[in-house]
Amino acid sequence: MHVRLLSLLLTLTFATLVCGLFADEAFVVDWHVASIGSIDPSRAILSPDSVAVFSDSSVLASLDPGNGTVRWRYFLRESAVPRPSLLLKLDSSAILLAAATPADAAITHIAAWIEDSGYLIWEAYLTGGAPVGVSVAGDVYILQSGGKVRRVSHLTGSEVWEYSLPEGHSPVDIVASKGKVLIITRKQDSGLGYFTVNAESGEMASDRFVVVDKNAAAVSFSKSEGYGADILSWTAPGETSTIMVANLSDTTPSVHTITPKHLYASFSLASTSTGVVVAFTGLDGKSWAESYSSSRGKLTLVGSTDPTESASAVGAGKLFEISKGSISSFTLDSVDVNAEGTTEVSFPSSPIEFVTCSSSACLVGYQNGEYVFSSTTGVTWTRDESVTNVVSAIFMELEEEGQTASLGEVLFEENAAPLQAYIHRVKRHWNALAGLPQYLISFFHRFLSGDYDAVPIDPNSTVSDTFGFRKFIVLATTQGGLRALDTAHAGALAWKVDDVLQSDTIVGIVRSDAKDRLFVVGAFGSVAYVNGVTGKIIALSKIAQFGLGDKVESVITFTDDGVQYVAAWTAHAQLHFLSGSTPSKPVYFSKATESAIVGFIYKEDRLIHTWKFTLPTSSYRITSVASRDPDDTTVSVGRVLGDRSVLYKYLNPHILAVAAVDDATKSAALFLIDDVTGRLLYSSFHDDEVVDTAAGVKVVVGEHWVVYSYWSELATRGEKLVVLDLYESDIRNVRWSEGQNFSSFADTPLPFVQGRGYLFPEHITSLAVSRSRFGITNRDIIATLDTAQVALLRKRLLDARRPINREPTNDEKEEGLVKYDALIGNDKRFIVSHVYKVIGTEKTVCSPAHLESTVLVFSYGLDLFFTRITPSQPFDLLSKSFNKGQLLLTIFALLVAVRFTGPMVRRKQLNMRWGTQK
Numbered sequence: 001m002h003v004r005l006l007s008l009l010l011t012l013t014f015a016t017l018v019c020g021l022f023a024d025e026a027f028v029v030d031w032h033v034a035s036i037g038s039i040d041p042s043r044a045i046l047s048p049d050s051v052a053v054f055s056d057s058s059v060l061a062s063l064d065p066g067n068g069t070v071r072w073r074y075f076l077r078e079s080a081v082p083r084p085s086l087l088l089k090l091d092s093s094a095i096l097l098a099a100a101t102p103a104d105a106a107i108t109h110i111a112a113w114i115e116d117s118g119y120l121i122w123e124a125y126l127t128g129g130a131p132v133g134v135s136v137a138g139d140v141y142i143l144q145s146g147g148k149v150r151r152v153s154h155l156t157g158s159e160v161w162e163y164s165l166p167e168g169h170s171p172v173d174i175v176a177s178k179g180k181v182l183i184i185t186r187k188q189d190s191g192l193g194y195f196t197v198n199a200e201s202g203e204m205a206s207d208r209f210v211v212v213d214k215n216a217a218a219v220s221f222s223k224s225e226g227y228g229a230d231i232l233s234w235t236a237p238g239e240t241s242t243i244m245v246a247n248l249s250d251t252t253p254s255v256h257t258i259t260p261k262h263l264y265a266s267f268s269l270a271s272t273s274t275g276v277v278v279a280f281t282g283l284d285g286k287s288w289a290e291s292y293s294s295s296r297g298k299l300t301l302v303g304s305t306d307p308t309e310s311a312s313a314v315g316a317g318k319l320f321e322i323s324k325g326s327i328s329s330f331t332l333d334s335v336d337v338n339a340e341g342t343t344e345v346s347f348p349s350s351p352i353e354f355v356t357c358s359s360s361a362c363l364v365g366y367q368n369g370e371y372v373f374s375s376t377t378g379v380t381w382t383r384d385e386s387v388t389n390v391v392s393a394i395f396m397e398l399e400e401e402g403q404t405a406s407l408g409e410v411l412f413e414e415n416a417a418p419l420q421a422y423i424h425r426v427k428r429h430w431n432a433l434a435g436l437p438q439y440l441i442s443f444f445h446r447f448l449s450g451d452y453d454a455v456p457i458d459p460n461s462t463v464s465d466t467f468g469f470r471k472f473i474v475l476a477t478t479q480g481g482l483r484a485l486d487t488a489h490a491g492a493l494a495w496k497v498d499d500v501l502q503s504d505t506i507v508g509i510v511r512s513d514a515k516d517r518l519f520v521v522g523a524f525g526s527v528a529y530v531n532g533v534t535g536k537i538i539a540l541s542k543i544a545q546f547g548l549g550d551k552v553e554s555v556i557t558f559t560d561d562g563v564q565y566v567a568a569w570t571a572h573a574q575l576h577f578l579s580g581s582t583p584s585k586p587v588y589f590s591k592a593t594e595s596a597i598v599g600f601i602y603k604e605d606r607l608i609h610t611w612k613f614t615l616p617t618s619s620y621r622i623t624s625v626a627s628r629d630p631d632d633t634t635v636s637v638g639r640v641l642g643d644r645s646v647l648y649k650y651l652n653p654h655i656l657a658v659a660a661v662d663d664a665t666k667s668a669a670l671f672l673i674d675d676v677t678g679r680l681l682y683s684s685f686h687d688d689e690v691v692d693t694a695a696g697v698k699v700v701v702g703e704h705w706v707v708y709s710y711w712s713e714l715a716t717r718g719e720k721l722v723v724l725d726l727y728e729s730d731i732r733n734v735r736w737s738e739g740q741n742f743s744s745f746a747d748t749p750l751p752f753v754q755g756r757g758y759l760f761p762e763h764i765t766s767l768a769v770s771r772s773r774f775g776i777t778n779r780d781i782i783a784t785l786d787t788a789q790v791a792l793l794r795k796r797l798l799d800a801r802r803p804i805n806r807e808p809t810n811d812e813k814e815e816g817l818v819k820y821d822a823l824i825g826n827d828k829r830f831i832v833s834h835v836y837k838v839i840g841t842e843k844t845v846c847s848p849a850h851l852e853s854t855v856l857v858f859s860y861g862l863d864l865f866f867t868r869i870t871p872s873q874p875f876d877l878l879s880k881s882f883n884k885g886q887l888l889l890t891i892f893a894l895l896v897a898v899r900f901t902g903p904m905v906r907r908k909q910l911n912m913r914w915g916t917q918k
Ligand SMILES: *[C@@H]1O[C@H](CO)[C@@H](O)[C@H](O)[C@H]1NC(C)=O
Pocket: 064, 066, 067, 068, 069
């Protein structure tokens, strides 16, 4: 504990020294949302004191059943895939996960954890295929896709015995109980059946393959263990009127046919102390349940519920029905299904995807990505995991307080008759005076405390703070919803909309010309025009003349004469403008395919294909494309060197960086091309490397530079970071673009490129460039790391001009250069996420605050992380520790001194004029 505290303090102290994140700002200006990802009911275990899940994002987590917070979680992306995998209870305090490994699907990773603490008890890697079935009866019995059956010690994970299925059998599942292991398989010419293996010796108890169904193609096979009986259930393909049930606990396993009251689409079966209960979903979407009791080897229907619109599931010994507004529970006794009671509960209105229940509570999954944990008395908690599946994220500017109101009034005064306007104005000022005392109080409070965040902004309001730190981040989710998070209130949900495009999947969101409006574009041509501050859908439409079978691939924006045009680009190479009008001047854009970049021009309502850039060999594959942020502004066109000479920056706004890898030779390449003409400006090849091509190349374009990175196994393993600084010429003080705006069509010389490679010890998962309001502040690079951290890489260090193997000269020192050191250490000082474990982030977006020094940074992927950075120090903000009281006192003392010394000085001057020097 002390060590952790100490390391926390150290981290924060160092963060203060370099990144300008003050220790008292950690946990205040930044926030982190720990997520788990989409939950699948087959990989969720509900018990009264915990909820354990292995999510679609490979997160194994234990949630607090009381409030849904993550008690512990592990990101197992490197060692376990969710499909196929099995999660089950090992004993009352431990859980067991068996999953295929990402590197090799023929290897099963099996591991046991203490459920309370997340402590790993043991783990093992088993060859013989992915896990197909696992059964726990004391020890662990596992059936693998390669036909291997293994008994693994539940205490150590070591193998007790191994058994191989005979030829011709494909594994289906495994059931262990009472000293026997039943291995359920299919055999092409015999059907569905099982073998029996002695649990102690691992030897076949009888070599008879017992067929339970001659139809080997039986589908929707499921097994239900516990409650004194191991039950198998299955149906034949296309069958909707009967289900087959086998009781494996019988001395001579019996097979029954159940004929439900209505045709069903799906069912789930659970065994009870007296028989089985089946929850059905009908072909019409309604659900009902039937209870059967077993007597003398027969299953007889004893009770059922009426079909309703609600979703139902069986928990241990109980049946639950969940509708939009209520939860009902039923006890299942030997004679009937008895209603226990119904509680009015307001559940999300999104359609239910699944319900899974324990004896006392249910976890309900909704199509919008929300999960609700509810007992029979009401909702215990809700988790919104839709924010782990984000298509795109965008910052929304908020109005400053009072701005809109006074704008309206000023407009009135401008247009009204002079006298009327004058009266209105006097009234307005008089009214404003009423707020003066309040303003003065808050002003002095803020002034003395030095706390800029001290004036609380109402979380329900939609106004910005003075410094523009408060914005909304709008996320478009893969479930078709929008979520707006409040940056100033720890990412609290400001508003949400589900199913914005009415069943269309969102491809992109872009800001429209009006700064608080968004276009949300769907794959099948739906377009929503949304108020990004309130979440109100203003209009919903379809793209006109949208081709049959066509699909929107991306959303492109063009600016022409200060007007922004938004267009959707489709798979059939069509460009649809969304705002009604089209640009009057020709506009250029390019699209990347797997192996080429294709250039287009849109002119006079026609789309013309202009150029194509193909990779040098066909074995290359494009992994990423980057261009400069169109809103990035440049304040200085040159780089001033130590001797006051200038290297002019190559400021081509159309630069496109294209990164490619070759999977066969494990090499990488980077090409800089002009987006308008397709001209190749620069290329570099990394052929003598062993590049992790699956991870690809991450690339960003800054002002006049490009930084890219890839993981290399060669020599020094690590992430290789390459910086390319582009200048107009290698000769100082030479500028050919003088007095002209950059034109790609002019026959301009190629840029002079200075490059330098650096080494970073950790895997970088994404790169982004910070952008300040006016472009005066340095641009730094934000990297998300696979060590669950977010790092700030200083461009000042990633400089191509750092002197190699010698100390910098005085001129170079003046330029701010330090001696070249290949290793950019993963220094704690660069970690802006400090102690947060930010897992699975894949993208970062930045937005400037109103203050030039400060940039808002938001990373997303699985977790969400937000912080503020000041790449050139917070030069326009007094630190909180700045003593304003003392400043006031000093000023006061000076005033007093001036008041007293003034007459003395005047008298002295007078005396001097009279020549009466004393
Ligand atoms: C959730 O509940 C646990 C245990 O009751 C508690 O320790 C934790 O602080 C709670 N978390 C929140 C966010 O309320």
